[in-house]
Amino acid sequence: MSIEVHDAKIKNLIQVCKETGNTKKLAVVSFILTSNKLDEIGIRFGLRHRNKNTGEKLFEYMEQINAFLEYNLKISIFKQEQIELLRNCELLFLKSKGDVPYEYIKKIFQIYYDFRKLKIPNLNKTMKSDVFLESSELGFFSFLSPKSRRRNKDTNKLKPLIAQKIKEKQFSLQKELELEFNSQMFEKAIYLQSLKKSLENNKRNKIIFQGTLKQNLSYQRSIEDIFKYLLLGLIALIVSLGIIILIELMYYPAYNGVLSGWSLFFFGVASIIIIAYLRCFKKEGR
Amino acid sequence: MNTKIIQYFRIIVLACLVILFLSIFFNWYSFQIHSINDEILVSWSYHIFTEWTTPISDESSLNYALRPDSLKIPLVINILYLIMIVLSGYVVLFKDFEQVDSLSSYNYNRYILGFLLLLNFFYIIFFPIMYLLPQELYFPFLQIIDYDAKIKISCAIGPGYLMQLIVFPLICPYIIFYYRTITNFEHERKSVKKNLDIVIERVQEPLDIDKLIAQEELKQQFSDTTERPVDMINSILTSFLEGEG
Structure with missing residues (x-):
């Protein structure tokens, strides 16, 4: 249901209740709407919902939300006057079991619409x-x-x-x-x-x-790294071959002449690639 | 253009995996002794699954007397390598990280590819160090001509091992990139908002405004009747106050 349709229905209900003089119904509806909205705000902020079973009141729940936000972000979302106003209305509503004057109902609706103005951001969305x-x-x-x-x-x-x-x-x-x-x-x-x-x-x-991943700028920038990994792979391979030859040299010192030539070749090629890698990628990094 | 590079590397990796699979069936090392007339006296080839094999069938010949010792590469590692090659082929072919909706579901795939790269590196490094050199099998190749004995001794790494060497630098970039992308990037969780809406809907008290309007309109129409219909509002109020929702 769109918000416009919802508002039109509330308007219609207020009109009809005014005509029949059923302020009790209007008071109950206003409190249900406010309670629902408050639950929504609390849950969207990552809090528990209002504990109706233990008789937690709306203004108490508002204070809970404020305390939570003040502790974490040093911000309070509800003004003290707003809490006080709701407190007065709610206590009267409970005391008189719904029979509250029309002025109070008007205030509750005002609070409800104030709550609706609060646009709670999606806290689960990590901001880019x-x-x-x-x-x-x-x-x-x-x-x-x-x-x-x-x-x-x-x-x-x-x-x-x-x-x-x-x-x-x-x-x-x-x-x-x-x-x-x-x-x-x-x-x-x-x-x-x-x-x-x-x-x-x-x-x-x-x-x-x-x-999609392809549309992400950070990802697009990271694609160039693949050439870096290509050179790193090549360096790892050639250095490994050089190490194998060095170990072979320890096993068979008699073949020193041939093997040292091989090791020189591998480490020489590895050095050239390392220099190329540093020139291409480290400069970019700086 | 940039994104196409990844696809090119993906194709290269697929080709490399085919080469790796085939490398298992090629010989990894060969040891031969020829006479000066180029007659083969001894010929042994090493395959990772079947160990030393020879094309010479005469068991009483010099060939069998000079058979190199078994290299004793654990069969488990060879089987694991084969499994990893097949699994990696599946991952590269069907689990393209660029097309996926949730990168976190690809966590295991990066480990499969990473493990394959490690095994490949293991064979490149440890095959000569741990298995060839202790058996006096020279790396990468050696040819000795003994003019007194009129023989030519040659040992060399085979195409199977060469394939490992060629494949490693080619699969390395894609696998590292795959691993890093899954480590560094994450899709925004979509379900959280939906879940929140469900929780809110469950917690909120149901309110049928249409029904309430209809009741009031009915009441208005029958306002002249002395007997009032059952007042729904009392039940709503009671449930609201008692917190039954």
């Missing part, structure tokens, strides 16, 4: 660093990507500086998010958190992509 970094001033962190991290062996020396920059950016995002929730900013906050964690854990991350 290229897209994110291009659209922000965070290009500084681009060398944290696995490929460039490999190239930059001096990254360790810069770690405290990067961590500081991430912290600063996180702080400014938290401030912005406190003023107004924005899903894009929220995604950035999550991305920064993951960067911070990867910096702390120093683990190799996989490059996660959508669609």
Whole structure:
């Protein structure tokens, strides 16, 4: 069901209930809608759903979500006034068993529509660093990507500086998010958190992509590496043959003349290929 | 163009796997003694499965007296090598990582290919070091002409071993690339969003707004009747408050 149809139905129900004077039905519907939306928000943030069996109230669940986000990202998604408002309405609703004045129902619907405005990003989607970094001033962190991290062996020396920059950016995002929730900013906050964690854990991350592998830019760039592996294979083979000859030389020193010629040949060819490899690929790496 | 390179290497690897398979049936090493008149006196060829074989049938001749000792390469390794060649052929032919929807499902395939590369390398390195040299079988080849005895002794690696040498640098790039791609890349999990939607749907309380509207409209139509119909709202409220969903 599309959101427009859903809204039209709610409008229709409000109209009809107003005419029949059945505010109780409207109150129940408004609370069910709010409860469902809140469950959705909680689950999308990776939390458990509201525990209805133990009588967990909506405003308590909101506080739980806020506490979770504050602990992990130093961000609170629900404003304190919003929680207070829902608390007043919910307690009255429970006390009067659904018989609440129309003004309260209006407030609940208002809260429900406020919840709907929150666009929760897909936390299971790993943000594409290229897209994110291009659209922000965070290009500084681009060398944290696995490929460039490999190239930059001096990254360790810069770690405290990067961590500081991430912290600063996180702080400014938290401030912005406190003023107004924005899903894009929220995604950035999550991305920064993951960067911070990867910096702390120093683990190799996989490059996660959508669609086909062939369309991925990182993959396309990595294709050229196949020639590098070709040369590496050749070097490994020739050096191995040289080692075999050296071992043979130890077994049969009498054949020194012939075997040393062979070993010179193999190690000579290997050296030429190693030089070619270094010239072709190491220069590129720099 | 770039992506075509991978396909070219894939074809090369397939051809190499055929060569590797055939190499098992070729001789890996040969030891011969000829007379000055080029008459074969001793001729032994080594095959990894059948060990030393000779085309000379006379068992009382010098040929049998000079039979090299068995190299004792474990049969298990040879069988494993054969299995790996066949499995790798299957992987390269049917498990193209560029076409797959989930790279993580190809984890085992990279190990198969990686193991084949290791076995290939094992034969290249250890066949001469561990099996040939201790038996005084020279590497890569040797020819001695003894003018006093009027004989020509020659030992050389055979086409089977040469095939191993040729194949190694050719399969190396594709296998390493295959391994690295599966290690470094991962498809975004699609099912997570679907699973989330299922969980949300299961948790949320069902709400049939159409039904509620219809009830209210009915109530409106029969508002003049004294007896009110059973109020559904009470049951919904009770279930909501009791958390029965």
